Amino acid sequence: MLPKDPMILLSYINTKLRDEYASLDSLCDDLQVEREEIEKTLYAIDYQYSTELNKFI
Secondary structure (H helix, E strand, C coil): CCCCCHHHHHHHHHHHHHHCCCCHHHHHHHHCCCHHHHHHHHHCCCCCEECCCCEEC
8 A cells, every 4th residue: 555645755756666566567567556656646746756766756
């Protein structure tokens, strides 16, 4: 289960991307979560996924 708080979610996702996953898609597939939901939640706090950096910035 993913954290509900957007700031905690940001930290959680970026840590997972840094340490375990080569892309957001692979993270979502492995954790069985919707990419759109993560992006929507983090966009609401002005963060967008960077494919080049493999993190939300």
